[in-house]
């Protein structure tokens with residue numbers, strides 16, 4: 068099994084992305100203890116839960132950033148967790164987009180360079196990469212900022228550049244970990260509006276980790292992680 072063996076088109080049936088009985092520890096600290104999650108193509112799923120419950124670890128396993136100690140990760144009908152590190156890197160570069168809370172842009176480069184970078188890594192033609200970067204600048208309401216260094220941007224502008232950079236390759240899945248965590252609520256709402264509108268327009272599947280119920284409300288579905296387990300689609304009063 069390799070990234071090249073994974074089908075290029077969405078499977079007609081079944082989830083696009085699935086975690087089965089995932090276990091992962093850091094030293095003696097268990098972060099995941101049998102987590103299960105299924106995400107359909109085109110779905111926007113919010114992963115919620117208390118601090119330290121295992122949300123980011125789940126996202127990292129699903130995205131192939133590191134493999135689980137035990138359990139299976141399925142992507143588009145293939146075992147992602149069985150791929151070599153270099154194949155997982157290739158899959159992330161070509162099929163996944165990432166938006167994190169901090170530090171994802173290259174400060175020495177311009178806004179346009181940052182957005183074009185994933186395309187250039189995927190060996191796109193340079194002129195075409197910058198033309199597409201320009202289109203995404205417009206879609207993220209960043210017109211005229213292409214020549215700026217990212218350090219000169221506001222937090223909200225920088226986060227929109229990060230969203231453009233994640234979406235420019237037309238990823239199958241966008242992984243977002245506390246994407247509005249460093250923004251004030253109004254700026255965060257605008258970023259989430261744009262992220263979810265564009266993901267829906269592109270048919271991109273989104274896995275969104277957040278503490279914030281207002282951010283989770285942008286998703287089609289919410290799941291709750293507690294003590295390394297996905298406990299329920301919704302917290303049930305007095306139950307489970």
Ligand SMILES: Nc1ncnc2c1ncn2[C@@H]1O[C@H](COP(=O)(O)OP(=O)(O)OP(=O)(O)O)[C@@H](O)[C@H]1O
Nearest residue numbers: 093096097098116117118119120121122123124125
């Ligand atoms: N790289 C690491 N090294 C050591 N322990 C880690 C590491 N990453 C996560 N952990 C531990 O694993 C557990 C789950 O962490 P994780 O970051 O997945 O939780 P989280 O729900 O995303 O938390 P938060 O909402 O605070 O970001 C925690 O006890 C955490 O301290």
